[in-house]
Amino acid sequence: MGDKRPTKKEELKVRLIAAGTELIREQGLKGLRARDIAERAGAALGGLYTVFDDLDGLILHVNSGTLKRLETALNAASSSSAGLEDTFLNLSLSYLHFALAERNLWSALFEHRMPEGVPVPDWHLAEHAFLIGLIAAPLAPHLPAASAEDVAIRARTFFSAVHGVISVSLEGRFVGITPELLEREVKVLALLLAHNAS
Amino acid sequence: MGDKRPTKKEELKVRLIAAGTELIREQGLKGLRARDIAERAGAALGGLYTVFDDLDGLILHVNSGTLKRLETALNAASSSSAGLEDTFLNLSLSYLHFALAERNLWSALFEHRMPEGVPVPDWHLAEHAFLIGLIAAPLAPHLPAASAEDVAIRARTFFSAVHGVISVSLEGRFVGITPELLEREVKVLALLLAHNAS
DNA sequence: CCTCGATTTTGAACGATGTTCATTTTTACG
DNA sequence: CGTAAAAATGAACATCGTTCAAAATCGAGG
Numbered sequence: 001m002g003d004k005r006p007t008k009k010e011e012l013k014v015r016l017i018a019a020g021t022e023l024i025r026e027q028g029l030k031g032l033r034a035r036d037i038a039e040r041a042g043a044a045l046g047g048l049y050t051v052f053d054d055l056d057g058l059i060l061h062v063n064s065g066t067l068k069r070l071e072t073a074l075n076a077a078s079s080s081s082a083g084l085e086d087t088f089l090n091l092s093l094s095y096l097h098f099a100l101a102e103r104n105l106w107s108a109l110f111e112h113r114m115p116e117g118v119p120v121p122d123w124h125l126a127e128h129a130f131l132i133g134l135i136a137a138p139l140a141p142h143l144p145a146a147s148a149e150d151v152a153i154r155a156r157t158f159f160s161a162v163h164g165v166i167s168v169s170l171e172g173r174f175v176g177i178t179p180e181l182l183e184r185e186v187k188v189l190a191l192l193l194a195h196n197a198s
Numbered sequence: 199m200g201d202k203r204p205t206k207k208e209e210l211k212v213r214l215i216a217a218g219t220e221l222i223r224e225q226g227l228k229g230l231r232a233r234d235i236a237e238r239a240g241a242a243l244g245g246l247y248t249v250f251d252d253l254d255g256l257i258l259h260v261n262s263g264t265l266k267r268l269e270t271a272l273n274a275a276s277s278s279s280a281g282l283e284d285t286f287l288n289l290s291l292s293y294l295h296f297a298l299a300e301r302n303l304w305s306a307l308f309e310h311r312m313p314e315g316v317p318v319p320d321w322h323l324a325e326h327a328f329l330i331g332l333i334a335a336p337l338a339p340h341l342p343a344a345s346a347e348d349v350a351i352r353a354r355t356f357f358s359a360v361h362g363v364i365s366v367s368l369e370g371r372f373v374g375i376t377p378e379l380l381e382r383e384v385k386v387l388a389l390l391l392a393h394n395a396s
Numbered sequence: 397c398c399t400c401g402a403t404t405t406t407g408a409a410c411g412a413t414g415t416t417c418a419t420t421t422t423t424a425c426g
Numbered sequence: 427c428g429t430a431a432a433a434a435t436g437a438a439c440a441t442c443g444t445t446c447a448a449a450a451t452c453g454a455g456g
Contacts, residue, residue: 031314034443044406049444110369116229120371128372156372157363157383164362165355171308173318174326174354185355196390206433232414242435247415404451
């Protein structure tokens with residue numbers, strides 16, 4: 001019944017997720033191969049498919065772990081802030097620093113696509129919600145006339161704007177920019193959003 | 199020498215790009231298969247590789263065509279605008295409407311990744327530059343103290359912010375949002391940026 | 397410690413896909 | 427028409443994700 005000891009399959013799951021995390025960190029999501037994951041986890045190729053339905057399932061769990069670390073970092077930034085400007089600034093810069101420090105894993109959060117027609121499972125969608133909540137909480141008092149849903153929508157807009165600046169820059173699709181200038185632009189945008197929130 | 203008549207290989211190239219464009223429009227970038235492209239273009243599988251080095255080469259050319267249509271749409275929006283607010287608003291809404299109308303092709307512009315270690319060719323990177331120029335031109339007079347490079351960086355920040363709001367929404371990684379609300383949020387952000395440009 | 401059924405692990409095999417290239421077909425021109 | 431260059435072809439190959447029959451391991455009962 002209430003079995004607290006990790007089973008063999010659970011240990012294998014942990015090793016596979018760790019291996020997938022390392023490989024994405026080193027080579028990016030695009031270079032991820034099932035055989036490399038199994039080898040690094042010290043398991044046979046087929047073992048991966050006794051734990052996950054397919055590679056997408058494993059990637060979702062890797063992303064889940066990345067989101068948890070991101071949540072820890074952003075919670076620290078938020079709780080050590082006072083006032084809207086300070087909170088937005090610290091959240092944005094923490095998000096930037098996390099993206100820079102864990103580039104490939106952070107990119108995988110948004111690069112990954114399920115196969116045609118297959119939706120992202122609800123349990124994983126829900127794991128993204130804290131990002132909105134972190135912004136909605138300090139934002140709500142500044143929008144006293146707005147419903148909770150409107151606040152969430154505006155919070156998502158602000159998150160998306162900062163996220164866009166960082167992701168467009170790190171994707172390198174435009175002319176490159178130094179990390180110092182990127183940080184400056186993120187600061188400018190964060191303060192601009194905070195100043196116009198009400 | 200100055201041969202103006204399209205050769206057979208050039209006609210094949212046009213058909214392959216058209217086929218790739220249709221297939222991405224219908225099924226998205228992820229479902230694109232070399233055999234489907236060749237079949238729809240009325241060519242043999244190998245023909246694709248007499249025109250392009252690989253699938254990435256064809257995708258770059260599909261994206262090139264999408265960028266040209268996007269440029270046409272945004273140029274129209276820009277030239278029919280007066281003042282910074284009006285220009286930002288029209289550019290942002292035109293960008294949103296293009297993304298909604300050509301969802302899969304627009305997504306392919308930013309979803310596509312070259313193989314590990316292979317950079318996006320310069321000729322294709324240069325095709326993205328107009329997006330920055332469209333914002334930098336009306337922005338420059340409002341930043342008289344800034345260098346041309348600083349204006350370009352700020353223009354990219356503004357583009358990225360609007361792009362982020364649209365792409366995060368269309369990716370559907372967070373709770374869904376209606377097109378009407380998305381348009382409202384894009385408007386809010388565009389006006390917010392225009393108002394704080396100087 | 398042995399037995400044997402259940403469970404877990406294995407990796408060869410399969411199907412799908414991008415890519416190559418020897419062969420065939422078409423074109424261009426005297 | 428002849429023929430050499432160019433283009434087109436599709437079978438074959440290499441590499442993936444995925445499956446599954448077989449082997450290895452485990453565990454309870456004698």
